[in-house]
Amino acid sequence: MIEITILSGKGGTGKTGVAAAFASLAKNAVFTDIDVDAPDLHLILQPTILETQQFEGSRIASIDREVCTNCGICKKECRFDAIHYRMGGGLEVNAFTCEGCRLCERICPVRAIHSEPSKNNFWFVSETRFGSMLHAKMGAGEENSGKLVTLVRKEAKERAKKQNAAFLLNDGPPGVGCSAIASLTGVDHVVLVAEASKSGFHDAVRLIELVQKFKIPISAIINKYDLNVEISRQMEGFFVSQGIQVVGKIPFHTDMVNAIVNRKSIVEHLPKSPIAQTMVKMWDQIKKSVKEIS
Amino acid sequence: MAFKLAICSGKGGTGKTSVAVNLFQTIRSKWTPKIQLIDCDVEEPNDLLFFRDAKQQDRSVIHQSVPVIEESKCTFCGKCSEYCEFNAISIMPSVQYAAIDPNMCHSCGACLHACKYNAISEIKHPIGELSSYATNTKTDILEGSLRIGSPMQTRVIKELKRAVASDSEIMISDAPPGTSCPVVETVSDADYVILVTEPTPFGLHDLSITVELMREMNKSFGVVVNKAGLGDREVYKYIKEEKIDLLADIPFDREYACQYAQGRLLTDTPPLIEQAFLKLAIDLKNRIIHD
Incomplete structure (x- = not known):
């Protein structure tokens, strides 16, 4: 089983559009949406949820005012500035800034502070028209998206192995922070969906630096290449210089937007369109390079 | 006290940076020069790409304290x-x-x-960089940049905000995509939040979870629909049903998308788009004075 994560650095470059296209092409694969902050793949794959599980997020402290003596030690020691005097007296924890380190709970001389893990995160095992899918819904403003990403990947891997799947295909998050790191540790291959723009290029360079730290091979796709052919050419040159194969280029076309509006992948929506044909070629090329390496 | 605006989106690539940069430019030229732009998308900071003449003023390394065991x-x-x-x-x-x-x-x-x-003491561990730039005479753009490989983006945002001088009238913070802790950190002190979306099912879905977050955080907010004309009308229905202010409707313009790709957002702006930002700036000014 080969695990592939689709990443981009910059948001909105077309990761999910590509993931949906590959999902409709991959035979015998398991899929995940590990952009747990803002997951969208389910809007296209329309999964039927078979199993819902709770993920315990980070802890959040709360102060029992009956017990609290207002000594202020917790406020002084909290490094996240999450404890304040409230209007009308007494101390309180700001749940949004509390990182759940439990320091306040441990140092409170009268044991007035307790913390509970957040119960606001869920992950799902689902069935789609293309195969099994694992995805998640993170509570708004939650910490620990990296841990949730790791968990979804682990569960998906187990299921992929059980089903004897050839591929595990992860639709990753934007950025290069904790969720991006969690989405790529230990994967076999990264597919970079880069946008032909100055910012798309800038962000792709940062992502490549991150992926190279983990020594994971990359295949690149340049999306919306015709918005700036010159930058697209520069990006291609840079990718090649980094030993990254460019498996294809996609023009900007409203067909991609219309496919999403119709809740279909471009391959289903307009199978004969040039973009769908490019998707087929790119997926074949990625399969080939992944097999050569492994 | 500066009035603090934050620009958020949920979904990436809806045009946060476009809105932040254009709004900064419009307010600066038509309203007040006492404005600062703070790029809080520290994982992938891009605001500066659109200001070719900006001169770097200062650069410093951001650290976190980490323990060492003797x-x-x-x-x-x-x-x-x-x-x-x-x-x-x-x-x-x-x-x-x-x-x-x-x-x-x-x-x-x-x-x-x-x-x-x-046996435990603390040392400083580098997690990112803080840079300040001047587009005319004084420092008006700040950028935080996460060191590649560090998962401490929220801490970098926190330090970035600490470094902001408060002698400006308006501060615009450009948030990262998503709805988790880095977004919360960016928005935490905002007086008003602009949510940028696009009229597609992805844009709508991610807008709705961002709206949920704003309501939980008790923030005043309004929506800018970018790339209007693409996709469908569902996002407008949602905004109406939820009684959310539609601040601006910025039309999709292929030529402008090409200019953006080149890093040219602020020159040769199509009149329709320029007008939309001017209207947005006036609307915000009325809101601030009204408050």
């Missing part, structure tokens, strides 16, 4: 590891091994309290 004092009791909620400390008493992973550490200081033997 093995000669350590008894390998494991209390620090037990206190660490982030699994950053491994202690193996049988082989007298103690190690800290700075990339897991949240700098909470709990381990310092746990250790009864004074």
Whole structure:
């Protein structure tokens, strides 16, 4: 089983559009949406949820005012500035800034502070028209998206192995922070969906630096290449210089937007369109390079 | 006190940076020069790409404090590891091994309290950079940039905000995509939040979870629909049903998308788009004065 994560650095470059296209092409694969902050793949794959599980997020402290003596030690020691005097007296924890380190709970001389893990995160095992899918819904403003990403990947891997799947295909998050790191540790291959723009290029360079730290091979796709052919050419040159194969280029076309509006992948929506044909070629090329390496 | 605006989106690539940069430019030229732009998308900061003449004023490294264990004092009791909620400390008493992973550490200081033997102290670990730039005479753009490989983006945003001078009338913070802790950190002190979306099912879905977050945080907010004309009308229905203010409807223009790709957002702006930003700036000004 080969695990592939689709990443981009910059948001909105077309990761999910590509993931949906590959999902409709991959035979015998398991899929995940590990952009747990803002997951969208389910809007296209329309999964039927078979199993819902709770993920315990980070802890959040709360102060029992009956017990609290207002000594202020917790406020002084909290490094996240999450404890304040409230209007009308007494101390309180700001749940949004509390990182759940439990320091306040441990140092409170009268044991007035307790913390509970957040119960606001869920992950799902689902069935789609293309195969099994694992995805998640993170509570708004939650910490620990990296841990949730790791968990979804682990569960998906187990299921992929059980089903004897050839591929595990992860639709990753934007950025290069904790969720991006969690989405790529230990994967076999990264597919970079880069946008032909100055910012798309800038962000792709940062992502490549991150992926190279983990020594994971990359295949690149340049999306919306015709918005700036010159930058697209520069990006291609840079990718090649980094030993990254460019498996294809996609023009900007409203067909991609219309496919999403119709809740279909471009391959289903307009199978004969040039973009769908490019998707087929790119997926074949990625399969080939992944097999050569492994 | 400066009026603090934050620009958020949920979904990436809807045009946060476009809106932040254009609004900054419009307010600066038509309203007040006392404005600062703060790029809080520290994982992928892009605002500066659109200001070719900006001159760097200052650059500094952002650190986090991480613990180090002095093995000669350590008894390998494991209390620090037990206190660490982030699994950053491994202690193996049988082989007298103690190690800290700075990339897991949240700098909470709990381990310092746990250790009864004074074996733990803190050192500085670099997690990013802070740069300031001037587009005319004074510093008006700040950028935070996460060091590649560091998962501490929220901390970089926090430090970035600490560095902001408060002599401006308006501050615009450009948030990262998503709805998790880095977004919360960016928005936490905002007086008003502009949510940028696009009229597609992805844009709508991610807008709705961002709206949920704004309501939980008790923030005043309004929506800018970017790339209007693409996709469908569902996002407008949602905004109406939820009684959310539609601040601006910025038409999709292929030519403008090409200019954006080149890093030219602020020259040769199509009149329709320029007008939309001017209207947005006036609307915001009325809101601020009204408040």
